[in-house]
Amino acid sequence: MSAIFGIVRFDGDSVAQRDIERMGTILAHRGPDRRQAAVEGSAAMGHCLMRVNQEDWLEAQPVRDGVLMLVADARIDNRETLAAELGLTDAELRDMSDSAVLLAAYRHWGEDFAAHLLGDFAFAIWDARARTLLLGRDHMGQRGLYYHHGDGFLAFASEVKALWAVAGVPRRLSDAGIGRRILGPIDLPPGETIYDSICALDGGTTMRFAADGTLSRRVYWEPHASPAHLGHDEAYYLDAYRAVVTEAVACRVRRLGQAPALCFSGGFDSGSIAAIAGPIVAGTGRRIVAVASVLGEGERRTVRDARAAVEAFRPFPFLDLRHYVRGDEGMFTDIEAAFFATDDSAGNPHVRHGMYRIAASTGARLVLDGHGGDYTVNITGGALLGRILRRGKLRRFVREFRMRARATGWPWLAILRHEVIPALLPVQGFNAARRAAATWRDRPINPAFADTLRGGGAIDFGRLRYSRVRHHRWRDASLHHLRKVTRSQPLHATLAAADGLELSRPFHDKRVVELGLAIPESLDFRNGLERYLARQAFADILPEQLLKRPPGNDAEQPDMFRMVKHGAPAALAEARRLDQGGRLSRYLDLDRVERMIADADERKRPDHATLYVAARMTTLARFIGWFDSSNE
Incomplete structure (x- = not known):
């Protein structure tokens, strides 16, 4: 995961070279392959490069054309589609980095160009002629971008800590931000962080800053059901489920420079990623490093352990299965180092840190996980069985109730009470x-x-x-949660970057989100079990043990x-x-x-x-x- 950073002064002063270089030094862990900054009078931008995809070997940021200056932390998935719309030949596209494609798209569509993109990205574009700065973040906010709008200047960076390298950026906690951490409100205000006067750009959003100090915020995308996916029969949704999820996974692994890693539980979400990505990676002579958090051999707890589910994938030749078993470390271990690494109050995410360390030790630079499946295309919200009765579908309810009892072995009274x-x-x-x-x-x-x-x-x-x-x-809860995700800060991505990895989540792909919100609720629950579409669409590539699996998730911790x-x-x-x-x-x-x-x-x-x-x-x-x- 690369990094971007910059300072723009609107008060007429020039940016000092040492200030922009200090920001780059703080973000050096995200740029093992190249670090470069450029100062053009009142604007300065920098980029720390970590090569993950083939196009990253073409990167030489900041990209400049005499008027525009661009930096981006990006993986663009629809390069070919964009090239066709921009009039670029295959030969021209072959020699273009993702940042160069972004600049061409900006020249063509202007500030609306972000709506044409697919992928994970954060970018900043300085227009010296108009004296405007445009910041943008991908649809679901998989890449992070923070900024401080101060007296006569604006500073931005991929991580909060780099902003404090700039004179005039306050280093204070926000009482409102602390209050939200304690109280857990349902709603999140746009851009709020735990720090005073430091904002996070929301996913699906661009922000334009002008020389007169004004700013304009534009939401170019919000979670919604794609009209193209509405009103179809079951056969359509089975085909669409397989096609969309497959493409969301494939576009993340088909252009890699090294074998990827996967935070793996053996469930439907991470299991589908493994089954789809595995043959693609195997085609390059490599295997996916699948890291699972499990209890020690023979240990038992009151929560479910993933070991058995993970072992069901052992016969798959394209997986290199590895176990993370907690030793003496925990969320309070080296807690202050964790605070510095993540810029967050969550403590030491020791399980993820342990899994990331294992992944990075194999040479992987990309790590995937199945986060998001439960509230996009694999809805598992509570009382799905009761929803059928609430809709007045009595005959279906009776049939599904009986099948639920057979599938789970649960007593009827327990099903009535809880579901x-x-x-x-x-x-x-x-x-x-x-x-x-x-x-x-x-x-x-x-x-x-x-x-x-x-x-x-x-x-x-x-x-x-x-x-x-x-x-x-149900769907309302999923939609509300998805909107909150777009406003969330990328804690796990920041942690992954500290361990030398780029994190991406296929189930946060906008195409997956737009399909998930269009799937009829009748397909959420069938034959007494959730995840009906996943069980049917991927029946030929998932283990039989998983296809027959009862409800519930295994604990990552x-x-x-x-x-x-x-x-x-x-x-x-x-x-x-x-x-x-x-x-x-x-x-x-x-x-x-x-x-x-x-x-x-x-x-x-x-x-x-x-x-x-x-x-x-x-x-x-x-x-x-x-x-x-x-x-x-």
């Missing part, structure tokens, strides 16, 4: 009761801080996450409970030590966090979620303490 009744409950009524009950009091937040947030209107206290009833159901239970008390004790002058307890009720940790019982499933919240609050407290100390 039927929740679909019949009045969501609006429960949401009103939730608002009246002040559910924010369930969060370990300092009440005085909560009052400040509520009084300032920074967070809607009537729209906080609540475990009993969803705020939306199967040892999470015991790891947190063991490590959280010491991490919280260190947070208390850092709480000098109440700088942490002004936000968090640390006593309550301590009780949540102490009272959690591994045998009680709700306690797993409670302990996870306590762990996140502990890492947030440590992050605030670390950040404040690093500013001193």
Whole structure:
């Protein structure tokens, strides 16, 4: 994963060479193959290159033509289509990097060009004649881009830490951002980060900054059902499912310089990626490095372990299966190094870090995962069986109910309680009761801080996450979640970059999203099981064991409970030590966090979620303490 960075001054001053070079130095881990910056008076841009695809060997950014200057972190999947529309010959395209294609597209379509692109990308274009800067991010935000709009200048970068190399960029936490980490509101405002005056560009968005200080934000794409996929029969959706998912995977692996890696669980999403990409990679004489997070041999926990599902793929010759088994490391291990690497309060994503390290050790530069399948084309939202009854389809409900019981072996009363009744409950009524009950009091937040947030209107206290009833159901829930994803910051991609990898998610491909939202709900659940289309469309390439698999997902962190239970008390004790002058307890009720940790019982499933919240609050407290100390 490459990096881009830059500074544009609108106050007439020139950009100092040392400032832009300092940004590049901070992002050097994302540019093992080349690092270059260019200064043109009041504008400076830089690029750190990591070669992943064949076209990357043609890159020589920043790209300049005397008027325009462009930098991009990009993989463009529709190069041939763009070339035809731009009037480029095959020979011309063969010698063009992705950044050169982007510049040609910008010249042709102007600021609307992003709507014509397919792929993962973030870009910046400086127009010296118009004195405007255009920033853009791909549809689902797989590549990150942050910026600070200061007094007379704008700075942007692929990671937050590079912005602090520029004089005038504040290094402060945002109270509203901290409040959102504690309360977990349903809605995310555009661009907000945990840092004051530092914004993240949303996915599917371009931002134009002009010399007079004005900015204009344009959403060029939002998650939606493609009209081309609406209103068809089952045969169409089976064909479309296979074609679209196959192309989303294939375009990520067909032009690679090295064999890719895959964060692998043996489930339908990562399993489909493996089965599709495997033969393509095998055609180059390589194998996919499939890294699975599993428990140690013979260990058992109350959550599902992926080992058996992963082993079902052992006969596939194009997979190099590797296991990550947690040792002594955990989310609190080297926590301050993790804060610096990710610019985030999540602590040490130790499982992903361990998987990425294994992948990188094989020479891979691209890592894929199956994240996103559950809310695009493989909907697994709760109470899908009850939805059939809610729609009044009684005969189908009875048939599917019986098949559900046979497929899962679950008692009828359990199916009614967990998969039927929740679909019949009045969501609006429960949401009103939730608002009246002040559910924010369930969060370990300092009440005085909560009052400040509520009084300032920074967070809607009537729209906080609540475990009993969803705020939306089924397709509405998926659409809402997809919109949130476009506003999310790429934590896992930033972590992958720290380990020398580029992360891409095929199920976040816009084509997959637009198909998923068009699939009729009758195809979400069939024969007593979810993922009907995946089971049918890929029946010839997936293991029989997976095709017959009962519902549920295997945990990527199967040892999470015991790891947190063991490590959280010491991490919280260190947070208390850092709480000098109440700088942490002004936000968090640390006593309550301590009780949540102490009272959690591994045998009680709700306690797993409670302990996870306590762990996140502990890492947030440590992050605030670390950040404040690093500013001193």
